Amino acid sequence: MSPIEKLEKFFSQFRTIHYRKGETFLRPGEIPQGINFLKKGYVRLYSLSYEGKDLTLLIYKPGDFFPVVWSFTGTPSVYYFEALTPVEIERASKEEFGKFINDNIDVFKEVNNHIIHRFQMALKRMEYLVFGNASSKLASILLICSRDFGIDTSKGKEIQIPFTHKDIAAIIGVTRETVSIELKKFEKMRLIGYNSRHIVIKDEKALEKEAILS
Numbered sequence: 001m002s003p004i005e006k007l008e009k010f011f012s013q014f015r016t017i018h019y020r021k022g023e024t025f026l027r028p029g030e031i032p033q034g035i036n037f038l039k040k041g042y043v044r045l046y047s048l049s050y051e052g053k054d055l056t057l058l059i060y061k062p063g064d065f066f067p068v069v070w071s072f073t074g075t076p077s078v079y080y081f082e083a084l085t086p087v088e089i090e091r092a093s094k095e096e097f098g099k100f101i102n103d104n105i106d107v108f109k110e111v112n113n114h115i116i117h118r119f120q121m122a123l124k125r126m127e128y129l130v131f132g133n134a135s136s137k138l139a140s141i142l143l144i145c146s147r148d149f150g151i152d153t154s155k156g157k158e159i160q161i162p163f164t165h166k167d168i169a170a171i172i173g174v175t176r177e178t179v180s181i182e183l184k185k186f187e188k189m190r191l192i193g194y195n196s197r198h199i200v201i202k203d204e205k206a207l208e209k210e211a212i213l214s
Contacts, residue, residue, distance in 0.1 A: 003110035004063065010100050010107075011037035011065075011090040019083040026067075026081040034091040037065045041087030042149075042161050045079050046170065056171040058118060059084065059161065061149055068115055071097055084161060121148075137172040138182045139211035142192065146201045155193060155200050162197035186210075 001009070016039065019025050026032060038060050045058040045066070057079065060066055067077055071094050092100070101108045124144060132140070142159070150157040161167075165183065169176045183199075186192045191207045193200045201207060 003104070003106045006104060006107050007037065007065065007110065008063075010097075011039075011092060014090045014092055017089045017091055019087045019089065021083055021086050024080055024082045026077055026079075028078050028080065029076055031076050032067055032070055032094075034093045035065055035068070035071055035097040037090045037092070038062050039088040039090055042084040043087055044082050044084050044167075044170075046082065047079055054080075054170050055173055056167070058121065059145075059149070059171075061160075065111075065114070068111060070094070084167065134172070134174045134178050135182050135185070136211055137174065138168070138179065138186070139191075139207050141168065141172050142186075142199065142201060143204070143207060143211055145199075146204070150201065153195070153200065155195065156202040157204065158195055158198050158200045160198065163199060 019041075040062055042062075043060040043064075043066075044056050045060070046054045046056045048054050066081070069075070070077060074094075101111055121144075124140075145159050145161065145163075146157045149160045151160060152158075165176045165179045168183075169179045172179075183192070186207070187194075189206070191201070191203050191210070193202050
């Protein structure tokens, strides 16, 4: 049994918790109720400025688990966790999760890989938030999301998260109006298209030329 299968089996013994789209279920300073395994849907982790502007830092997909660092340090979360879509979560206590990974060295390594991957994603985000203009930032996040959350279709790579323009604005740190303008530009250039509310990457190579990251 692979480490991922072991994690799925471990979390499956706990009851499933449901959250509605847009529901914030963990806030800064709150002690998490346990380690969450995302069974269905997407969750965003974001921070909030003093002016009330939010910035999306990470997006969790099915199979992800969080907050992992808290399970080791016991430090309360300093971020918000919000359901981007309706979600289903299986939750284990910190003690149960700790015992499980200590008893399974392969799972412990998988958890460490999970932390490293998220750290690398954060570095990528930092790079495109500091450098480039709105167009290159948007192209970069679309490429990253297509690689993390996309599936191949006859029309191109379809990003499975039903992003709104406001969602994307919160990820790249620009206004919703700017996102709308840039998306329309990419659509006219035939770099992207849509399948219902999902963005489809139609020309990845051309989009890479618009991005600061490839």
